[in-house]
Amino acid sequence: MKKVITYGTFDLLHQGHINLLRRAKELGDYLIVGVTNDNFDRERGKLNVRNNVLERVEAVRATGFADLVIIEDYVGQKIDDIQKYDVDIFAIGSDWEGKFDYLNEFCDVVYLPRTEGISSTQLRDQNQETVPVGIVGCGRVAQRFPQEADVVNGVRIVAAYDADIEVAREFCKNHLADGACCKSYDELLSRVSAVYIATPHLSHYECIKKALEAGKHVLCETPMVLKKDEAKELYKYAEEHSLVLMEANKTAHCPAFNHLMVMIKSGLIGDVVDIEASLSQLLDKSGREFDSKQAGGSLYEEGSYPLLPIFKLMGIDYEELRLFSRIENGIDVYTHGIFWYPKAVCSFKVGLGVKTEGNLVISGTKGYAYVPAPWWKTDYFELRYEDQNDNKKFFYKWDGFGLRYEIQEFVSCIVNRRFSSARLRRRESIAMAEVMEQFSDRKNFTEI
Numbered sequence: 187m188k189k190v191i192t193y194g195t196f197d198l199l200h201q202g203h204i205n206l207l208r209r210a211k212e213l214g215d216y217l218i219v220g221v222t223n224d225n226f227d228r229e230r231g232k233l234n235v236r237n238n239v240l241e242r243v244e245a246v247r248a249t250g251f252a253d254l255v256i257i258e259d260y261v262g263q264k265i266d267d268i269q270k271y272d273v274d275i276f277a278i279g280s281d282w283e284g285k286f287d288y289l290n291e292f293c294d295v296v297y298l299p300r301t302e303g304i305s306s307t308q309l310r311d312q313n314q315e316t317v318p319v320g321i322v323g324c325g326r327v328a329q330r331f332p333q334e335a336d337v338v339n340g341v342r343i344v345a346a347y348d349a350d351i352e353v354a355r356e357f358c359k360n361h362l363a364d365g366a367c368c369k370s371y372d373e374l375l376s377r378v379s380a381v382y383i384a385t386p387h388l389s390h391y392e393c394i395k396k397a398l399e400a401g402k403h404v405l406c407e408t409p410m411v412l413k414k415d416e417a418k419e420l421y422k423y424a425e426e427h428s429l430v431l432m433e434a435n436k437t438a439h440c441p442a443f444n445h446l447m448v449m450i451k452s453g454l455i456g457d458v459v460d461i462e463a464s465l466s467q468l469l470d471k472s473g474r475e476f477d478s479k480q481a482g483g484s485l486y487e488e489g490s491y492p493l494l495p496i497f498k499l500m501g502i503d504y505e506e507l508r509l510f511s512r513i514e515n516g517i518d519v520y521t522h523g524i525f526w527y528p529k530a531v532c533s534f535k536v537g538l539g540v541k542t543e544g545n546l547v548i549s550g551t552k553g554y555a556y557v558p559a560p561w562w563k564t565d566y567f568e569l570r571y572e573d574q575n576d577n578k579k580f581f582y583k584w585d586g587f588g589l590r591y592e593i594q595e596f597v598s599c600i601v602n603r604r605f606s607s608a609r610l611r612r613r614e615s616i617a618m619a620e621v622m623e624q625f626s627d628r629k630n631f632t633e634i
C-alpha cells in the first residue's frame with residue numbers, strides 16, 4: 187500500500203484545498219492529512235486563521251479524501267510522522283516548491299500544482315470587516331499598541347484620546363500618523379466601534395461603562411477594575427448588549443502559556459497540588475505605581491498575572507485567601523497571597539519594592555512544570571519528573587511585545603460574535619477583581 191501525507195492549515199476550506207487533496211490522494215492508496223494546530227499556526231505568524239483546529243479537521247474529513255487526519259503541533263513533526271506512519275510520498279502545493287526537498291531523505295517529495303486565483307488569505311480579506319479601534323489613555327502602556335495592531339488583520343487604529351491633549355498630540359505624532367487626535371472621549375467614541383483602554387486603573391470603570399453605553403466593544407488594560415461587583419456589572423451589561431468586553435492580560439494570550447495550561451489539564455503532571463507564581467519589578471519610586479491615590483502597589487500592578495495560572499488550573503472556588511503585605515506610604519511594596527483550595531495550596535508573590543525569583547512552578551502528583559522568569563511572557567518551559575530521562579523542554583515563539591495575540595483574539599471575538607474568550611473567562615476576571623477588593627478591604631490580611 188502506497189501512503190501519501192500532506193499538511194496545511196485548511197482554513198475556510200476552498201476549491202484549491204479540495205483539488206490539492208484529490209491530487210494527493212491520487213498519488214497513492216492511503217492519504218494522511220496533517221492539519222496545523224492553532225498554537226502552531228500562531229507561532230508561524232498566521233494570526234488570523236478563522237476556523238479553529240476542530241472545525242478545520244472536520245472540513246478536511248468532509249471532503250472524503252483523507253483516510254487519516256492528524257494534528258501538526260511542532261516544528262520537525264513532519265519527519266517524525268513520515269517515519270511513524272511509514273509514508274512513501276510527501277505531497278504539498280507548488281507554492282512550497284523546493285522548501286521541503288530536505289524530506290527526500292525519508293520519502294519522495296512531490297509538489298502538486300497550486301490552484302490559481304484562490305487562497306484562504308483572499309477569502310479572509312473578502313469576508314473580513316475591519317474594526318476601527320480608538321486608544322483611550324496615551325501613556326507608556328499604550329505606546330506599543332499601534333505597532334502590534336499593525337500585524338493583525340481586520341483591525342485599524344483610527345483615533346486616540348488622552349485627558350491631557352498634549353500627551354495625545356505627542357502620541358499621535360509618534361505612533362498614529364494617520365489617526366485622529368480627539369479632543370474629547372465622546373469624539374473618539376463617535377469615530378470607532380471598539381476601544382482599547384489604557385488609562386490609570388481608577389478610571390477604568392467609568393471609561394468602560396461609557397464605551398459600552400455608546401455600543402462599543404472594549405479591551406481594557408489589566409487590572410480591569412478593583413471591585414467584584416463592578417466587574418460583574420460591566421460584563422453583564424456587555425453580554426446583554428452583545429458587546430465584547432475583554433481584560434487585556436497578555437499572559438492569557440501567550441502561546442506557550444496556553445499550551446502549558448492545556449498540557450497540565452490533560453494530566454501530564456498528574457493532579458495539581460501546589461502552584462507558586464511570582465513576579466517582581468523594582469521600579470523608580472517616583473512613578474504612578476507608587477502613588478496610593480492612583481491605586482498603585484504591587485497587587486494592583488502585577489497581581490493579575492500570577493492569579494491567572496492559579497484560577498485557570500484550580501478554578502475560582504477556593505476556601506480561603508490569606509494576604510500578607512509590606513506597606514510603605516500607603517501602597518504594598520510586596521504582597522504574598524496564599525490560597526487554600528479543597529485539595530491544593532497555591533501562592534503568589536508580587537513586588538515593586540522587594541525583589542524575588544520570578545518563576546512559576548506547578549507541582550503535581552506525577553511531576554512538575556517549571557517556567558523560568560519571565561514566565562508571564564514565556565517562550566519556554568519544562569516538564570520535570572522523578573526520572574530525568576522523562577523530562578521535556580518546550581520552546582515557542584513570542585513575537586514583538588506579545589500584544590498582537592490579545593488584539594487578534596479581541597478582533598476575532600468581535601468578528602465572530604464570541605462574547606467570552608476561553609483564554610480569560612469572565613468569571614476568572616471577576617475573581618481577580620474580588621482578590622483586589624479583598625486587599626483594599628484588608629480582609630484576611632496581615633501587614634508584615
Ligand code: CTP
Binds near residue numbers: 195202
Ligand atoms: N493550496 C493549493 N491551491 C490553493 C491554495 C492552497 O493547492 N489555491 C494548497 C497549498 O499549497 C497547501 C494546501 O493547499 O499544500 C494547504 O494550504 P493552506 O496554506 O492551508 O491554504 P492557503 O489558501 O494557501 O492558505 P493561506 O492563504 O493562509 O496561506
